[in-house]
Every structure is written in C-alpha cells, then in structure tokens.
Amino acid sequence: MRYLATILFLTALLAGRAPAADASADFDSANKLYAEGKYSEAADLYQKIAAGGAVSPELLFNLGNAEFKAGETGRAIAAYARAERLAPRDPDVRANLQFARNQLPGGDSVRADWCARLLGRLTLNEWAVGASVCLWVFFGLLALRELRPAWRGPLRQFTVLAGSAAAVLWLGTAALGFDRHLNPVAVVVNHDAMVRGGPLDDAQTAFTARDGAELTVLDVRDDWLQVGDGHQRIGWVKRDAVERL
Amino acid sequence: MRDWRLWFERNFGNPLKNGRGVVLALLLASISLRAATFSATLDRDTVSVGDSAQLSLVFQGGTPKEQPQLPNIQDLRVGYGGQSSQFSWVNGESSSTVTYTYTLTPVQPGDFTIPPIEVTVGGETLHSQPVTIKAVRNASVEPSAPNADQQLAMLKLTLPKQEIYLGEVVQAELDLYLRENVVGVQQFQFTPFTADGFTFGKTIQGSQRMTQVGSVRYSIVPFFLTLTAVKTGSLKLDPLDCSIDLQLAGTGQRQRDPFDPFGIFQHNEERRVTTSTDPLPLTVLPLPDGAPADFSGAVGNYSLRMTASPTDVTVGDPVTVKVEIAGRGALDSVALPPLSVWSKFKVYPPSSKVQTTDQLGAQGVKDFELVVVPQSTDVHQLPPLLFSYFDPDQKAYRTLAQPGINLNVKPGLASNAPLMAAASKPATPPPAQDIVPIKLRLGNLAASGPAWVQRPGFWAVQVVPALAWMTLLVRRKRAEALANNPRLRRQRAVAAIVASGMDELKELAARKDSDNFFATLFRLLQEQLGERLDLPASAITESVIDEQLRPRRMPEPVLGRLQELFLACNQARYARVKSSQELEAFIPRLETALREIQGLNP
Numbered sequence: 001m002r003y004l005a006t007i008l009f010l011t012a013l014l015a016g017r018a019p020a021a022d023a024s025a026d027f028d029s030a031n032k033l034y035a036e037g038k039y040s041e042a043a044d045l046y047q048k049i050a051a052g053g054a055v056s057p058e059l060l061f062n063l064g065n066a067e068f069k070a071g072e073t074g075r076a077i078a079a080y081a082r083a084e085r086l087a088p089r090d091p092d093v094r095a096n097l098q099f100a101r102n103q104l105p106g107g108d109s110v111r112a113d114w115c116a117r118l119l120g121r122l123t124l125n126e127w128a129v130g131a132s133v134c135l136w137v138f139f140g141l142l143a144l145r146e147l148r149p150a151w152r153g154p155l156r157q158f159t160v161l162a163g164s165a166a167a168v169l170w171l172g173t174a175a176l177g178f179d180r181h182l183n184p185v186a187v188v189v190n191h192d193a194m195v196r197g198g199p200l201d202d203a204q205t206a207f208t209a210r211d212g213a214e215l216t217v218l219d220v221r222d223d224w225l226q227v228g229d230g231h232q233r234i235g236w237v238k239r240d241a242v243e244r245l
Numbered sequence: 246m247r248d249w250r251l252w253f254e255r256n257f258g259n260p261l262k263n264g265r266g267v268v269l270a271l272l273l274a275s276i277s278l279r280a281a282t283f284s285a286t287l288d289r290d291t292v293s294v295g296d297s298a299q300l301s302l303v304f305q306g307g308t309p310k311e312q313p314q315l316p317n318i319q320d321l322r323v324g325y326g327g328q329s330s331q332f333s334w335v336n337g338e339s340s341s342t343v344t345y346t347y348t349l350t351p352v353q354p355g356d357f358t359i360p361p362i363e364v365t366v367g368g369e370t371l372h373s374q375p376v377t378i379k380a381v382r383n384a385s386v387e388p389s390a391p392n393a394d395q396q397l398a399m400l401k402l403t404l405p406k407q408e409i410y411l412g413e414v415v416q417a418e419l420d421l422y423l424r425e426n427v428v429g430v431q432q433f434q435f436t437p438f439t440a441d442g443f444t445f446g447k448t449i450q451g452s453q454r455m456t457q458v459g460s461v462r463y464s465i466v467p468f469f470l471t472l473t474a475v476k477t478g479s480l481k482l483d484p485l486d487c488s489i490d491l492q493l494a495g496t497g498q499r500q501r502d503p504f505d506p507f508g509i510f511q512h513n514e515e516r517r518v519t520t521s522t523d524p525l526p527l528t529v530l531p532l533p534d535g536a537p538a539d540f541s542g543a544v545g546n547y548s549l550r551m552t553a554s555p556t557d558v559t560v561g562d563p564v565t566v567k568v569e570i571a572g573r574g575a576l577d578s579v580a581l582p583p584l585s586v587w588s589k590f591k592v593y594p595p596s597s598k599v600q601t602t603d604q605l606g607a608q609g610v611k612d613f614e615l616v617v618v619p620q621s622t623d624v625h626q627l628p629p630l631l632f633s634y635f636d637p638d639q640k641a642y643r644t645l646a647q648p649g650i651n652l653n654v655k656p657g658l659a660s661n662a663p664l665m666a667a668a669s670k671p672a673t674p675p676p677a678q679d680i681v682p683i684k685l686r687l688g689n690l691a692a693s694g695p696a697w698v699q700r701p702g703f704w705a706v707q708v709v710p711a712l713a714w715m716t717l718l719v720r721r722k723r724a725e726a727l728a729n730n731p732r733l734r735r736q737r738a739v740a741a742i743v744a745s746g747m748d749e750l751k752e753l754a755a756r757k758d759s760d761n762f763f764a765t766l767f768r769l770l771q772e773q774l775g776e777r778l779d780l781p782a783s784a785i786t787e788s789v790i791d792e793q794l795r796p797r798r799m800p801e802p803v804l805g806r807l808q809e810l811f812l813a814c815n816q817a818r819y820a821r822v823k824s825s826q827e828l829e830a831f832i833p834r835l836e837t838a839l840r841e842i843q844g845l846n847p
Contacts, residue, residue, distance in 0.1 A: 023687060023690060024687050027687040031683055031685060034683055050693070053692055053693060054690035054691060054692050054693065055690065055691065055693045056687055056688035056689055056690050056691065057688060058684040058686060058687055058688035059687060059688070059690070061683070061684055062683040062684055065680055065681075065682070065683045066683075068680055069680075086691075092681040092684070095680075095681050096680045096681050099679075099680050100680070105563045105565070105593055105616035105618075124696040124697075124698060125696055125697050128696070128697045128698045128703065129697070132703070132706070132707060135707055135710065135711075136710045138710075139710030139711055139713065139714045140710060142714045142718075143710070143713050143714045143717050146714065146717035146718055146720070146721050147717060173698060177696070177698050177699075180696075192596065205598065207596070207598070208596035208597075208598075210593070210596070
C-alpha cells in the first residue's frame with residue numbers, strides 16, 4: 001500500500017512537471033534560433049510558450065528581444081512592458097524597455113506620472129502580499145492582546161506599526177489596482193495604426209499612431225478600442241492594431 | 246424735425262446726458278463715417294442663350310436714394326429680382342450692405358456688357374464697374390432632345406472641357422431640368438456613375454435657377470460631382486438614367502370635388518418620368534514628357550509650406566517636420582517629395598492627414614508630419630524641399646521649392662563622453678548602443694491569470710484574522726459584562742449547579758441513597774429559589790412558600806408541588822425511601838418545579 005501511494009505521488013509530480021519541461025526545451029530552442037539570427041522564428045516560439053498560459057519575466061524579456069531584433073518595435077515594447085509588470089525591478093527589463101522606447105519619436109505615448117512609477121516598483125501581487133501579511137500581523141497582535149491582557153502595553157507600539165503598514169500597503173494595492181483597471185494601456189503593434197473618429201471602418205481618421213506608441217484604453221466596443229495618446233488626442237483603433245497589456 | 250427730436254429724447258434721452266444715447270450716436274457715426282462703396286457682380290460669366298445669370302448690385306456703407314436702373318441692351322432681357330439688406334456689428338466694427346439683384350437672360354448669342362451704373366448714395370455719386378456676360382449657343386448647353394421643350398424633366402451632364410489630363414480632377418455638372426408646371430418632386434433616383442477609365446468623387450446639390458428652353462421655362466436643379474481620369478485615350482461617359490416622381494400643378498379641367506366645391510385646396514397630378522443624359526465623349530491626354538526628377542504624379546494646382554521644430558537640438562534629438570501641400574487636385578494621392586538627400590538624418594515614416602475645404606473634396610490641404618533625427622553635429626540645415634506637379638491649366642510641370650531650415654545641432658552625451666571623462670566621472674552613463682542580450686534560464690513559470698486581488702479566495706483569506714480577533718473581542722466583552730452583573734453571574738452559577746445536581750440525583754437514585762438524594766434535592770430547591778428570590782440559599786426553607794411566593798401570586802398548583810417536595814424531604818429524614826423507582830419518580834417532579842421557579846420574575 002505504501003509503495004502504491006509513492007508511485008501515485010511520483011506520477012502526479014511528473015505529470016505536473018511535464019509541461020514545464022516542454023516549455024524549457026522550447027525556450028532553449030528559441031534561444032538557439034535567436035542566436036542564429038532567426039529572430040522572427042524565435043519570437044514565434046517564445047509566443048508559443050507564452051500561449052501555453054504560463055509566463056515568466058525571462059520568457060517575456062526574450063520575446064521582447066526577438067521582436068525588437070525582428071523590427072517589431074511595438075510588439076517588443078508590449079513584451080518588455082508585460083515583463084516589467086512581473087519583474088519591475090529587473091534592470092535588464094527596464095534597460096531594454098527604455099532602449100526600445102528611445103527608438104520612437106517622443107510625445108505619442110502616454111507616460112506614467114511619478115506616483116504610478118513609484119507604485120510600479122512593486123508588482124500588484126507584491127503589494128497585495130505585503131498588505132495581506134501586515135493585515136494578518138495586525139489582527140494577530142490584536143487577538144494576542146485579547147488573549148493576554150497583560151501584554152497589551154508592550155504590544156501597543158507593534159500593533160500601531162503593523163496597522164499603519166497594513167493601511168499604507170492596502171492603499172498602494174488599491175491605487176495600483178485601480179490604475180491598471182481604469183487606465184489600461186495598449187501598445188500599437190502596426191506600423192501605422194489609423195485612429196479614427198468613430199468605431200467604423202469608414203470613419204474619418206483622427207490621427208495616426210506609430211508603431212510602439214503606448215495608448216490609454218478608454219472604452220471598448222466590439223472590435224474597436226477607444227484610445228487616447230500623449231497629445232490628449234482621442235479616437236478609435238482596431239483591436240488587432242494594438243496589444244493590450 | 247422737432248417731432249423726431251422729441252421722439253428720440255423720449256426713447257433715448259439726451260444723448261449728451263445719457264450713456265445709451267452716446268453709444269447710439271457712436272454707432273450711427275461709425276456707420277456714417279465709413280465711405281460707401283458700390284460694386285456689380287455676376288454669378289457666372291457665360292450662359293447659354295435663354296439661360297439666366299444673376300447680377301448683384303452691392304452697396305456697402307450706404308443705401309441709394311432709389312433703385313438702380315439698368316440700361317436697355319438689345320437681345321438681353323433684364324428682370325428685377327428684389328432687394329436685400331444686411332447689417333452686422335462684429336468686434337465693434339459695423340457694416341451695412343444693400344443688394345439689388347437682377348436676372349439677365351440673353352436671347353441671342355454674343356457678348357453683352359453692362360456699362361457703369363451711376364447711383365447717388367448719401368449725396369455722393371458712385372459708379373459700378375462694367376460687367377460682361379457671354380451668351381453661347383451650344384448643343385451641349387441645352388438638352389439635345391428633339392422635343393426638349395415638351396418634356397417634363399430632362400437631365401444634362403456637362404463638363405468644363407472636352408480634353409483633360411490623366412489624374413486631373415474635373416468638376417462635372419449634372420442638371421435636372423423641371424418644367425415650370427412641376428410643383429414638387431417625390432422621388433429622384435439615378436443610376437450610379439459608371440464609366441471605364443474614371444473614378445468619381447462626392448456629389449452635392451447646388452442652388453436652383455431658372456432657364457428657358459424654346460418657349461418653355463424650366464427650373465434647373467444642379468448637381469456637382471468630381472471625376473478623375475485614370476486611363477488615357479478617347480473615353481466616354483455613359484448615359485445616366487434617372488426616374489423621378491413629379492407633382493404637376495392642377496390644370497383646372499378636373500371634375501368638381503363635392504368636398505371642395507370652391508376649389509380651395511390644390512389638386513396636383515402625380516406622374517413618374519424617366520430620363521437620361523446623353524453619352525459624353527471625353528479625351529484623356531497622357532502627361533507630357535519632361536517631368537522633373539522629383540515628380541510623383543501630382544496633378545492640379547498646389548502650394549507648398551514646410552516648418553520644423555525644435556531647431557535647437559542635440560544629436561539624436563527628434564525634429565518634427567511639417568509639410569503642408571495645399572491646393573486643388575487629388576489630394577489623397579499626393580505624396581511627400583522624396584527625401585533621398587536627407588542622408589544625414591534618421592527619417593521616420595511620415596504620417597499624413599487630408600483636410601478638404603470644399604464640399605466636393607477637390608480642394609484642401611494635405612499635412613505631412615515626419616520626425617527626423619540629426620545624426621551628427623555636421624548637420625546645420627534641413628535640406629530644401631522640392632515638390633513638382635503638373636498644372637493642367639498651364640499644361641506644364643511646375644516645381645515648388647521651400648528653402649532649407651537652419652538647425653543648431655549640439656553634440657550629444659555620447660560625443661561628450663571623452664571630454665567629460667577627462668574632467669570628471671560622468672553623472673549619467675552614456676546611452677546604450679544595443680539591447681541587453683537574452684536570458685538563458687526560463688525562470689519560474691507562473692500562470693498568467695488575474696492578479697491575486699482579483700480572486701475571491703484572496704479576499705476570503707483576509708477575512709480570517711479579522712474574524713478571529715472579533716471572536717476574541719466578543720468573548721472578552723461578554724466576560725466583562727458578566728463580571729459587572731452579580732445576578733447574572735449567580736443565575737449562571739445556579740444553572741450549572743442544577744445541571745450537575747440533576748445528574749447527581751440520578752446516580753443517588755440508582756444507588757438507593759435516600760439520605761443524600763433528598764439532601765441534594767433540597768439543596769437544588771434552595772439554590773434555585775434563592776437565586777430567584779435574591780436570598781441566600783441557606784435561608785430558603787419551606788416557609789418561603791407562604792412568605793415570598795404566595796405574595797408574588799405564584800400559581801397554587803406550583804406552590805402545591807413545591808410544598809410536596811419540601812414535605813418529601815422532611816419525611817425522608819424519618820422514613821427512608823428504599824426503592825430506586827420511588828426515588829427516580831421525584832426527579833421529573835423536581836425538574837418541573839425548577840422550570841416553574843425559573844419562570845418566576847425576580
């Protein structure tokens with residue numbers, strides 16, 4: 001019986017690891033294609049891994065590199081930006097994202113303000129975990145004060161500290177979450193995306209968004225996204241002309 | 246005059262004492278001080294014989310004493326169309342315009358000149374400039390149907406010229422002739438324009454006018470459209486078919502209407518008419534040889550303007566160049582001049598936008614915006630810009646030139662690095678030259694699902710510590726409440742004593758321990774009655790039935806049961822009960838009695 005349980009456990013463990021092993025093999029193959037200068041093929045393979053539903057900052061970083069080398073600056077910026085959301089303090093990701101952005105003429109993209117940049121130093125999950133831990137500590141100390149009334153005095157400062165930290169971290173979580181929810185960003189991945197005055201193919205062109213321009217998504221209607229750019233211009237762009245982060 | 250002054254003062258007061266009057270005086274002065282002008286204009290220079298043109302005599306800054314009279318001119322019929330006035334006050338500037346309109350209808354071909362007309366305005370004699378109208382007899386001008394003057398409706402398509410150039414945008418006029426007895430048009434449908442070798446633009450409706458064909462007057466509803474030749478050779482515009490539902494004015498020969506015996510209401514006749522244009526031959530000429538090297542196919546008449554900003558930049562900084570090509574022609578197909586000489590710049594693909602200034606879309610501005618980046622400090626100027634197009638009116642190529650724009654390009658960080666390194670350590674690293682290479686490890690794959698804060702389970706976990714703390718808090722609050730309420734505390738203590746005492750009684754009954762059984766039973770009665778009566782338990786005896794419970798109006802059956810229990814306890818001291826069944830029989834009686842005591846209000 002014990003052997004049977006061990007076999008079942010190992011089988012389950014191996015079955016769970018099989019997709020990760022496949023992804024790792026594909027990742028190595030894509031890296032090889034990249035090294036051979038076959039950037040488009042490498043990008044396709046990185047995309048295939050990401051389409052499996054699991055991503056890592058390294059995968060998105062390499063995808064951005066392959067897209068950039070293949071001349072797809074917009075897709076590269078989208079991949080780097082997604083990698084930055086997973087690993088916001090990774091210097092390589094930040095450097096390549098900045099390098100790709102520098103290749104574009106300025107002004108078209110919406111730029112995050114200092115507050116959003118500060119919040120973006122942590123991922124949304126990091127903010128949430130920090131806030132959750134502080135909340136647990138705060139309520140744990142409160143519970144301890146109930147169980148051991150004699151400890152109330154010594155625990156008072158720690159309770160206030162944990163409560164304040166929890167409040168700050170929850171505020172940060174809420175601010176970043178609302179910013180991501182209310183101001184979603186889309187990156188233009190067509191070389192010249194026509195932004196029209198309305199969500200119609202024959203609507204008048206409001207402006208042309210360049211490849212790589214980061215736009216704020218204001219509304220969604222069928223296959224059209226209402227977007228705004230860094231010049232405060234607003235219009236509708238086809239969903240397939242941009243990649244939403 | 247005196248009455249006028251009284252009226253003025255009554256309504257506006259003394260202009261010297263009243264601000265309103267001063268304003269009015271200034272207003273009148275500003276109008277009267279402006280010199281009057283007089284001009285004569287025709288809405289078109291050429292008409293067909295029998296067709297009408299409109300002559301407008303416009304007076305600005307004054308009104309003539311009487312209606313201007315036009316001289317009699319042979320073979321030119323003149324009709325008076327009426328007078329209109331306009332007064333405007335814009336930004337403190339006032340202007341008044343009086344316009345007299347006349348219709349001029351030549352009955353013979355030729356040139357007709359309206360000589361200068363003399364008019365007196367405000368004591369000043371003004372003269373208009375002479376205007377000339379040309380009347381032509383042309384088969385294409387009048388509808389060519391043999392019985393043209395008999396038809397209710399006709400269509401006529403005209404072009405300004407019979408020879409056009411490839412790519413030239415031409416404005417065509419489609420005239421719908423409606424006989425004068427047509428009082429309404431219900432439906433007007435025509436087949437779409439189709440012609441091999443042409444593309445057609447927008448269609449707009451013009452202002453209605455009158456004309457005469459033979460002895461019949463027609464109103465003309467003009468439609469204008471643009472067409473562009475895309476193929477050379479002798480081409481033809483196919484006939485255009487149209488069907489119209491017309492309303493004709495009643496002829497008076499209708500039968501008498503019993504509901505309208507006096508003929509008050511108009512009775513119109515409806516009739517559907519179909520008509521078509523004649524096929525129109527047109528020659529499309531190829532563009533002549535000798536096109537400039539930078540010619541990219543633009544045909545029309547254009548102007549060119551180029552601006553750039555900023556002009557004071559460092560190497561690598563973007564400069565936005567705006568090129569504006571304005572004029573008449575196929576603006577959509579106008580391309581930015583080639584930028585092959587801009588080799589010292591990194592040039593990004595331009596964006597363009599067309600803004601038309603006429604309803605047909607044949608005139609307007611095409612704006613190009615491109616970003617260029619100077620690559621070195623050797624750059625001192627944006628190169629001159631040349632734009633060539635073919636002018637179909639002049640039948641020649643023309644080249645527009647915009648001079649170069651001076652730039653002040655300063656060295657960037659990379660160029661400065663050696664100098665700065667010699668002086669001190671650079672504050673910021675030089676810009677990267679390429680991206681950071683790829684990573685060799687895949688890292689930890691994580692499902693790319695929603696963030697944790699978007700998952701209900703995450704929020705459920707946050708509730709756990711809060712609930713735990715709240716449970717402990719409630720427990721403490723209840724303990725504190727109990728500590729501050731002795732009656733409640735005793736009530737709970739007695740409840741516990743009774744609960745354990747009942748179990749004890751069952752054991753004693755089973756052991757047939759009569760003495761302890763009744764001692765316990767008596768103690769339970771004491772505890773419960775003492776708690777209810779707020780007396781010490783030891784002070785409870787059988788006498789409380791009469792002294793405490795009866796005055797509280799406790800029901801007699803309950804008192805009876807209590808008395809029986811007390812009596813049993815007393816008797817047990819003298820006569821033991823030995824049977825377990827007998828002892829156990831007391832337990833339900835005691836439970837009933839205790840429940841009834843618990844119902845007693847303290």
